[in-house]
Amino acid sequence: MAGPPTRRELLTGWGRTAPSAADVLHAVHPDDVPQAFAAEASDPANQRGLIARGLGRSYGDAAQNAGGLVVDATWLDAVHQIDLTHGLITVGAGVSLETLMERFVPLGWFVPVTPGTRMVTVGGAIAADIHGKNHHRDGSFCSHVTRMTLVTPTGTREVSPGSDPDLFWATAGGMGLTGVITDATLQMIPVETSYLLVDTERAADLDDVMAKMVSGDDGYRYSVAWIDCQSSGSRLGRSVLTRGDHARLDQLPDRLRRDPDRARAFHPRTLVTVPVTPPGGLLNPLTVGAFNEFWFRKAPKHQMAKPHHMTGFFHPLDGVGSWNRLYGPRGFLQYQFVVADEEGETVRRVIERLSALKLASFLAVLKRFGPGDPGPLSFPMAGWTLALDLPVGYHRLDGLLDELDQLVLAAGGRVYLAKDSRVSPEGFAAMYPRLGEWLAVRRRVDPDGRLRSDLGRRLGLCQDVRPEPAPAPKKKRAPAKRAARPKAKPSTERITP
Amino acid sequence: MIDAIGRPQSVLVLGGSSEIAQAIVAKLVPARCRTVILAGRDSPRLLAAAESAAAAGADTIETVDFEATDVEHHAAVIGNIFEQFGDIDLVVVAAGVLGDQDVDEHDPAAAAGVLTTNFAGLASAMLAVADRLRHQGYGRLVVLSSVAGLRARKANFIYGASKAGLDAFSQGLADSLHGSGVSVMIVRPGFVVGRMTSGMAPAPLPTTPEAVAEAVVRGIESGASVVYVPPLLRWAFAVMRTLPSGIWRRLPG
Numbered sequence: 001m002a003g004p005p006t007r008r009e010l011l012t013g014w015g016r017t018a019p020s021a022a023d024v025l026h027a028v029h030p031d032d033v034p035q036a037f038a039a040e041a042s043d044p045a046n047q048r049g050l051i052a053r054g055l056g057r058s059y060g061d062a063a064q065n066a067g068g069l070v071v072d073a074t075w076l077d078a079v080h081q082i083d084l085t086h087g088l089i090t091v092g093a094g095v096s097l098e099t100l101m102e103r104f105v106p107l108g109w110f111v112p113v114t115p116g117t118r119m120v121t122v123g124g125a126i127a128a129d130i131h132g133k134n135h136h137r138d139g140s141f142c143s144h145v146t147r148m149t150l151v152t153p154t155g156t157r158e159v160s161p162g163s164d165p166d167l168f169w170a171t172a173g174g175m176g177l178t179g180v181i182t183d184a185t186l187q188m189i190p191v192e193t194s195y196l197l198v199d200t201e202r203a204a205d206l207d208d209v210m211a212k213m214v215s216g217d218d219g220y221r222y223s224v225a226w227i228d229c230q231s232s233g234s235r236l237g238r239s240v241l242t243r244g245d246h247a248r249l250d251q252l253p254d255r256l257r258r259d260p261d262r263a264r265a266f267h268p269r270t271l272v273t274v275p276v277t278p279p280g281g282l283l284n285p286l287t288v289g290a291f292n293e294f295w296f297r298k299a300p301k302h303q304m305a306k307p308h309h310m311t312g313f314f315h316p317l318d319g320v321g322s323w324n325r326l327y328g329p330r331g332f333l334q335y336q337f338v339v340a341d342e343e344g345e346t347v348r349r350v351i352e353r354l355s356a357l358k359l360a361s362f363l364a365v366l367k368r369f370g371p372g373d374p375g376p377l378s379f380p381m382a383g384w385t386l387a388l389d390l391p392v393g394y395h396r397l398d399g400l401l402d403e404l405d406q407l408v409l410a411a412g413g414r415v416y417l418a419k420d421s422r423v424s425p426e427g428f429a430a431m432y433p434r435l436g437e438w439l440a441v442r443r444r445v446d447p448d449g450r451l452r453s454d455l456g457r458r459l460g461l462c463q464d465v466r467p468e469p470a471p472a473p474k475k476k477r478a479p480a481k482r483a484a485r486p487k488a489k490p491s492t493e494r495i496t497p
Numbered sequence: 498m499i500d501a502i503g504r505p506q507s508v509l510v511l512g513g514s515s516e517i518a519q520a521i522v523a524k525l526v527p528a529r530c531r532t533v534i535l536a537g538r539d540s541p542r543l544l545a546a547a548e549s550a551a552a553a554g555a556d557t558i559e560t561v562d563f564e565a566t567d568v569e570h571h572a573a574v575i576g577n578i579f580e581q582f583g584d585i586d587l588v589v590v591a592a593g594v595l596g597d598q599d600v601d602e603h604d605p606a607a608a609a610g611v612l613t614t615n616f617a618g619l620a621s622a623m624l625a626v627a628d629r630l631r632h633q634g635y636g637r638l639v640v641l642s643s644v645a646g647l648r649a650r651k652a653n654f655i656y657g658a659s660k661a662g663l664d665a666f667s668q669g670l671a672d673s674l675h676g677s678g679v680s681v682m683i684v685r686p687g688f689v690v691g692r693m694t695s696g697m698a699p700a701p702l703p704t705t706p707e708a709v710a711e712a713v714v715r716g717i718e719s720g721a722s723v724v725y726v727p728p729l730l731r732w733a734f735a736v737m738r739t740l741p742s743g744i745w746r747r748l749p750g
């Protein structure tokens with residue numbers, strides 16, 4: 001391929017499933033991105049599109065582009081502008097949330113939203129419109145983005161919620177299929193220290209934890225429950241609920257209060273790294289059951305206002321490098337869905353299904369969302385969200401998850417694309433009824449369908465997208481329908497089902 | 498695309514009228530495989546296979562003229578399929594003939610025909626497929642080999658040799674494709690009761706096209722590189738390959 005140098009690499013998401021090879025280009029300057037588009041277009045033999053990739057923490061195939069070009073944006077990591085008075089910062093899209101925390105927590109500013117890992121880029125955070133334990137209070141990531149630079153096949157655009165709301169919100173949760181983000185401006189939140197005051201309590205069963213969350217979450221900025229999916233019967237859904245708020249300096253113990261630098265310090269460390277991929281089956285119902293038992297018993301029955309450092313509270317798994325290897329050579333997937341507040345029964349039915357099958361799910365996580373933002377493909381909406389890690393390789397996992405899709409769909413819910421690696425095109429289209437709006441925006445900025453990913457292909461979002469002769473404005477197209485196939489050659493016969 | 502659980506959305510079958518391939522397609526279509534392309538000799542059987550794929554509910558079903566021995570045209574035929582239908586997730590190599598050992602032993606041209614169809618022809622087609630899959634950066638090749646290729650028996654050594662060639666070729670191709678995103682799964686069934694073997698007395702541990710299809714789908718799901726059907730044959734042949742030749746040649750059948 002002409003243009004910037006590329007290297008063929010085999011890529012997967014964090015779940016280490018469905019590998020595909022692509023030509024990877026490290027963008028070292030924002031100008032490399034339009035050049036990459038030009039190079040892709042100029043090579044008629046290899047027009048398989050382009051997608052941006054950050055730190056590869058999407059579980060599925062979102063940041064893969066089989067046979068095509070993948071723009072690694074992690075070197076677009078400059079900090080462009082800082083306004084410490086108002087907490088407005090402009091950074092390259094490849095800057096990780098970890099870098100933001102390391103630099104800005106000691107200066108009194110924290111990221112507005114953080115997921116369960118710090119190892120995500122700002123670009124990826126926008127593309128997945130990530131959420132954190134504070135969604136019920138603060139909404140998702142893109143609600144705190146004031147502007148961004150988006151490189152599309154039809155030009156580089158400065159996009160803000162005011163200047164081009166359709167494109168801004170189509171990019172929020174658009175999984176990179178509306179363009180490559182090269183920089184963004186974030187509204188950070190003020191903090192006095194790098195500690196949180198955390199309340200921890202055990203809940204006997206699912207009803208108990210849901211009742212506690214409904215009645216008490218409003219009193220906390222951050223809230224999450226860990227659920228033991230292997231307990232059954234009267235203990236079905238026993239949980240550990242942890243909730244907290246940023247600690248002010250005067251709320252910390254004496255030793256920290258006397259040393260404000262230490263109280264604001266943020267030096268994350270990887271305690272241990274999984275060095276190799278162990279054989280499959282290490283995480284089985286027995287070992288996971290033992291872990292779940294331990295985790296439940298280790299949690300205090302009820303503990304109030306205990307200071308926890310940010311790293312332990314928000315990102316406990318970041319302490320273990322490459323923990324995704326633990327699931328063995330076949331990898332794993334995460335099933336995360338959301339259903340409305342009044343559909344809490346769906347959460348119970350999902351946990352019942354898992355409990356009945358004794359599937360090994362580590363750390364099922366339950367949380368309540370506040371209202372969603374305007375993104376047509378943005379995942380969060382007011383209600384309950386449950387996330388389950390499941391090892392691949394168990395026979396009938398496919399059937400089980402298809403069944404869960406049906407439960408979620410029947411409750412008007414949806415699955416999270418940043419975690420998904422297996423939902424069907426039809427299921428996806430039914431879960432995201434505003435897909436037509438999103439496709440219309442995508443056609444506007446990428447009429448030839450040059451932005452492509454494995455996820456996009458799998459879900460029928462970018463198959464053979466051709467400029468339509470005269471698309472009626474706002475016309476809703478049957479989303480999962482495949483583009484028309486070329487007529488059969490004379491030597492072939494077509495049989496219509 | 499292939500999803501995390503290994504399910505393909507499109508399949509190309511070389512040897513589309515094969516009973517085993519038909520059984521595989523019947524299992525893949527309900528599990529999201531929307532496009533089915535059956536390449537084979539134009540025949541009522543091929544059309545019947547297409548109709549059964551349609552009945553299973555596939556959206557796009559096409560038949561394409563493909564002749565395993567017509568190696569001159571393989572690159573063009575395979576190339577056209579990928580041009581016309583775009584990415585292919587799974588390619589099942591199922592073409593093959595059994596031949597008639599007793600006749601073919603004394604008809605060298607007929608024997609060479611079996612070898613060409615089952616080995617040289619498929620090798621050529623697989624190379625054409627491998628090129629396209631490598632280019633698209635992902636994909637899975639499923640090759641129907643046979644335990645008959647593990648050690649040739651006097652009763653069917655022409656067929657056995659052709660499968661031995663195909664099997665060895667597929668192992669080498671799998672290694673050559675390592676890291677390209679494309680993987681190969683070799684399927685080694687025993688005696689498959691069906692059209693191809695009608696009128697023959699079944700060998701020990703016989704199996705059926707449905708059982709082979711089930712094993713293929715499970716193998717795809719678990720990421721296997723070699724699958725025996727029934728699984729017990731793996732161990733049976735581990736022993737049989739080491740039998741002294743004096744005993745081996747006296748085995749019945």
